Amino acid sequence: MGPTGGGKTTLCLALNGIIPHSMGGTIGGRVLINGRDTRHHSVPELAQTVGLIFQKAETQLFNMTVEEEVAFGLETLGLPSAVIHDRIDWALSLVGMAKYRQRSPFGLSGGQKQRVAIAAILAMKPPVLVLDEPTANLDPIGKREVFAAVNHLRQHDGMTIIMVSHESEQIAEFGDRVAILSDGKIAYLGSPQDIFCPPQTIQSIGLNVPQVSLLADCLNRKREQQLRLIRLNEAFEALKGIQLVVPLEKKPPESESDQPSSPQFVIEDLTYHYTGQQHALDQVSLTIQPGAFLGVIGQNGSGKTTLVKHLNGLLRPVTGRVLFDQVDITSRSVAQLAKRIGYVFQDPDHMIFSETVFAEVAAGLRNLGYDEAIVADQVKKTLAEFELHPYAEHQPTQLSFGLRRKVSVAAVVAMDTDVVILDEPTSGLDQRSTDELLKILQRLNRKGRTILMITHDMNIVARFIPEAVVMHQGKILAHQSTRDLFQNDALLDMAQLNRPQITQLARQLNSPWPALTPAELCQQLLDPEEA
Amino acid sequence: MSVAVDLFIPGRSWLHQTDPRVKLLFVTVLLILLILFKNLWIMAVILLALHLLHWSAQTPFKKIWFIWKTLLPVGILMMLLRTIFYPAGEVLFSFGIFRLTTGGLTEGMVLALRIFSMALTVFAWLYTTTQSDLVQSLVRLGIPHAWGMVLALALRYIPTFQWTYTLISEAQQARGLDIQGRKGFQRVWLMMPIFIAMIISAFRASNQLAMALEARGYSSQRSKRTTLHPLSFRPADYLITAILLLIFGTLLFLYFWSGFGSHPILLLS
Numbered sequence: 088m089g090p091t092g093g094g095k096t097t098l099c100l101a102l103n104g105i106i107p108h109s110m111g112g113t114i115g116g117r118v119l120i121n122g123r124d125t126r127h128h129s130v131p132e133l134a135q136t137v138g139l140i141f142q143k144a145e146t147q148l149f150n151m152t153v154e155e156e157v158a159f160g161l162e163t164l165g166l167p168s169a170v171i172h173d174r175i176d177w178a179l180s181l182v183g184m185a186k187y188r189q190r191s192p193f194g195l196s197g198g199q200k201q202r203v204a205i206a207a208i209l210a211m212k213p214p215v216l217v218l219d220e221p222t223a224n225l226d227p228i229g230k231r232e233v234f235a236a237v238n239h240l241r242q243h244d245g246m247t248i249i250m251v252s253h254e255s256e257q258i259a260e261f262g263d264r265v266a267i268l269s270d271g272k273i274a275y276l277g278s279p280q281d282i283f284c285p286p287q288t289i290q291s292i293g294l295n296v297p298q299v300s301l302l303a304d305c306l307n308r309k310r311e312q313q314l315r316l317i318r319l320n321e322a323f324e325a326l327k328g329i330q331l332v333v334p335l336e337k338k339p340p341e342s343e344s345d346q347p348s349s350p351q352f353v354i355e356d357l358t359y360h361y362t363g364q365q366h367a368l369d370q371v372s373l374t375i376q377p378g379a380f381l382g383v384i385g386q387n388g389s390g391k392t393t394l395v396k397h398l399n400g401l402l403r404p405v406t407g408r409v410l411f412d413q414v415d416i417t418s419r420s421v422a423q424l425a426k427r428i429g430y431v432f433q434d435p436d437h438m439i440f441s442e443t444v445f446a447e448v449a450a451g452l453r454n455l456g457y458d459e460a461i462v463a464d465q466v467k468k469t470l471a472e473f474e475l476h477p478y479a480e481h482q483p484t485q486l487s488f489g490l491r492r493k494v495s496v497a498a499v500v501a502m503d504t505d506v507v508i509l510d511e512p513t514s515g516l517d518q519r520s521t522d523e524l525l526k527i528l529q530r531l532n533r534k535g536r537t538i539l540m541i542t543h544d545m546n547i548v549a550r551f552i553p554e555a556v557v558m559h560q561g562k563i564l565a566h567q568s569t570r571d572l573f574q575n576d577a578l579l580d581m582a583q584l585n586r587p588q589i590t591q592l593a594r595q596l597n598s599p600w601p602a603l604t605p606a607e608l609c610q611q612l613l614d615p616e617e618a
Numbered sequence: 619m620s621v622a623v624d625l626f627i628p629g630r631s632w633l634h635q636t637d638p639r640v641k642l643l644f645v646t647v648l649l650i651l652l653i654l655f656k657n658l659w660i661m662a663v664i665l666l667a668l669h670l671l672h673w674s675a676q677t678p679f680k681k682i683w684f685i686w687k688t689l690l691p692v693g694i695l696m697m698l699l700r701t702i703f704y705p706a707g708e709v710l711f712s713f714g715i716f717r718l719t720t721g722g723l724t725e726g727m728v729l730a731l732r733i734f735s736m737a738l739t740v741f742a743w744l745y746t747t748t749q750s751d752l753v754q755s756l757v758r759l760g761i762p763h764a765w766g767m768v769l770a771l772a773l774r775y776i777p778t779f780q781w782t783y784t785l786i787s788e789a790q791q792a793r794g795l796d797i798q799g800r801k802g803f804q805r806v807w808l809m810m811p812i813f814i815a816m817i818i819s820a821f822r823a824s825n826q827l828a829m830a831l832e833a834r835g836y837s838s839q840r841s842k843r844t845t846l847h848p849l850s851f852r853p854a855d856y857l858i859t860a861i862l863l864l865i866f867g868t869l870l871f872l873y874f875w876s877g878f879g880s881h882p883i884l885l886l887s
Binding site: 189420 | 625626628748749750771774777778782785786788789790791792793794795796797798810811812814815818819822823826827828829830831832833834835836837842843844845846847848
C-alpha cells in the first residue's frame with residue numbers, strides 16, 4: 088500500500104527486471120528473486136520467475152482470442168504445442184475462465200479480462216505473482232472475482248503473491264504482511280494488524296484502513312480498551328451481545344419536506360441501445376432536483392454511463408426524452424449544454440491535451456468564449472481550491488495519475504456549471520485524494536450545484552453521498568436515500584452490490600438503525616453516559 | 619462499454635481451417651488479377667464470387683454490410699470522378715463541359731467494383747485468420763517475427779483507437795469545444811485538442827503494451843518461438859492451392875495471350 092506517487096509501481100517493475108533493463112534511470116542496490124540478481128538476468132528470463140499483472144486489463148491483452156492470449160507467453164518460452172494446450176486448460180480453469188477459451192477478450196467484463204490477464208501470466212508457472220492494483224478499475228463483482236482467484240492461487244498452489252492495492256479490507260482478509268511505501272521508502276512493514284491498529288499511523292500518510300479498525304479505535308479511546316480489529320468476523324465476535332443504543336434524535340429522519348422548486352432534469356421513458364446491441368437503457372424515468380448530490384451505482388454494463396451521457400447530450404434518446412430546466416435537450420448541442428453542465432470523463436487522459444496545467448484548466452472557459460481576465464481569475468481560484476497551484480506551469484501529461492485526475496476534475500469545475508457529472512472520478516486514487524475530491528464536491532454542492540457521480544465505491548456513497556440511483560441491466564431499480572439503500576437487502580442482492588463493512592457489521596449486530604460510518608456505530612455501541 | 623469491432627470472427631468454416639499461407643496466396647494473386655482486369659463483366663462475377671466466398675465462410679451479414687457502408691462513399695466518388703474526367707465512347711448526356719459517356723461510365727463502374735472486390739478479398743482473409751496465424755504465415759515467408767507482431771498489433775489496435783477517438787472527442791465537446799457545423803481547416807484546427815490527446819493516449823498505451831509484452835517474456839531478439847497451433851498443410855490445403863493456381867494461371871495466361879478481360883465490355887478483344 089502507499090499513497091499515489093509513493094513508489095509502488097516502480098517497485099513492481101523492479102521485481103521483474105523491467106527496471107533497470109527496459110527503463111531509463113539509475114538503480115542502486117539489488118533485487119534477488121530466488122537468489123537471482125535481476126540486474127544480471129533479462130526480463131524474458133525473469134518472466135518465468137516473476138509474473139507481473141498491471142492495473143488496466145485492456146492494455147495487457149493484445150490477442151484476438153482468450154486462448155491465444157494465454158498461449159502467447161508459452162509460445163515465447165518455446166514450449167511444444169501439446170504442453171501449451173495443457174497449460175491453457177490449467178491456467179484458465181484456475182481463474183474460472185475455462186468456458187471462455189475461444190472468446191474474444193474484448194467482449195469480456197472488466198473482472199473477466201483481468202482474470203484472463205492473470206491466467207496468461209500464470210500459464211508460465213512463475214512461483215511469484217506481482218499484481219499492480221489489479222482491481223482498481225473493476226466493479227464490485229469484478230473485484231470479488233479477482234480476489235477470489237488470487238487467494239485460491241495462494242492457498243492451493245502455494246504461490247507467493249505480492250499485490251499493490253488500496254483495498255484495505257481485502258488486504259486485512261487475505262494478506263500476511265503489509266508494506267507501506269511512501270516517498271519511495273518503506274515506511275512501515277508488518278502484519279495487517281500491526282499496520283491497521285492503531286489506524287492513525289497510516290491514515291496520516293493518506294491511506295485507508297478497514298472500517299472495523301476505525302471502529303475499534305473509537306471504542307478504545309472512549310473506553311480505554313485494547314481492541315485490535317481488522318476483519319469483519321473478528322469485529323462481530325468481539326462486539327456481539329452488546330445492546331445497541333440508538334439516540335432518539337438520530338432516529339431516521341422523516342422524509343424531507345417536498346421542495347417546491349421545479350426539477351432540474353426530467354427523464355421520461357428513456358430507451359437507448361448501442362448499434363447492434365441489447366438495450367443499454369430500458370424505459371428509464373428519473374427526476375433530479377436542483378442542488379441534488381446523487382450517486383449512480385450498479386455493476387459495469389448496467390447503464391450508468393449511458394444514462395448520464397444523455398444528460399449533456401452526448402447521447403440522444405432512441406425513444407423517450409430528457410428535459411433540462413423544462414426544455415427538451417434534443418434541441419441543443421453538447422457544446423451549448425457545456426455552459427451549464429460539466430462532465431468529467433472516466434479516464435483523465437481522454438481530457439488532457441494542453442501544455443500546462445493552467446492552460447488545461449482554462450481550455451473549457453476559453454471554449455465558452457469568456458474574457459481572458461475572467462478566465463485567468465477563475466482558473467487561479469480553481470487551482471487554489473484543488474491545491475494544484477504549485478503545478479500551474481507544469482506539463483499535465485508528466486504528472487502522476489492522481490494529479491492528472493485532479494486536473495481533469497478541476498478543468499470541468501472551473502467552468503462553474505450548474506451541474507457537474509463525474510464518471511468514476513475516484514478509481515485509482517488513494518484515500519486522501521479521494522477524500523479531498525469528495526470534500527470539494529460537497530462544497531460545490533453546498534453552493535447549490537447539482538452533483539451526479541458514478542461510483543463503484545460503496546464506502547464513498549455511505550460517507551459522502553446522501554442519495555443514490557441503483558441501476559441494473561439498463562433499468563433504474565431504485566432512487567432513494569443512502570441509508571434506506573443500505574437497509575434494502577433485496578435491492579442490494581439484485582444489483583449485486585456490497586454494503587460498506589461497517590453497515591454490514593451494524594446489521595449483524597441487529598442495529599435498528601444501521602450506521603453508515605464507524606463513528607455512528609461507535610456511538611451506538613457506547614452507553615449514553617460514555618458517549 | 620466498449621463496442622469495438624474485432625477483425626477476426628471466430629468460427630469453424632472451411633476458410634477458417636484453410637492454412638493462412640494459402641489464404642495469403644489467394645489474397646495476393648486475386649489482388650493482382652483485380653488490378654489487371656478491366657472488364658465490367660469479369661469484375662461483376664468476381665464481386666459475386668467473393669460474396670459467395672464470404673457466405674460459405676459464414677461471415678455475418680453485418681460484417682459484410684460494414685464493408686459496403688464504409689466504402690460506399692469512396693466507391694461512388696471514384697466512379698463519378700472517373701466517369702466525368704475520362705470520357706470515352708458515345709456521349710449519353712452532356713451538361714456544359716461535362717459529358718456522360720459510355721466508356722467513362724463503364725470504367726467508373728469497373729473502378730468501383732474493383733474497390734469493393736479488393737476490400738472483400740482482404741477482409742475474407744482478416745475475418746477468418748487469427749492474429750497468431752497471420753503473424754505465423756508472414757514469419758514462414760521469411761518476415762521477422764517482430765514485424766509480423768507489429769502488423770498484427772496495428773490491426774488489433776484499430777478498433778481501440780476508434781473507440782478512444784470517440785471518447786476523446788466527446789470529452790472535448792463536453793468542455794464546450796464546438797466542432798459541429800464547422801468545415802474544412804477551421805474544423806481541423808478546432809480538432810487539434812482531440813488529435814493531441816489521441817497521440818498522448820497512444821504513447822501511453824504503447825508504453826504499457828511494451829511492458830505487458832515483456833512481462834510475457836517477449837523479446838524482439840529471441841526467435842525461438844513455438845506456436846499453439848503450428849501451421850501444417852492438410853491434403854485439403856494442397857487441393858485448394860492446386861485449384862487456385864490452376865484458375866489463376868489460366869486467367870493470367872488468357873489475359874496475356876488473348877487480352878482476355880482487358881476490354882471494358884467485350885470479353886475477348
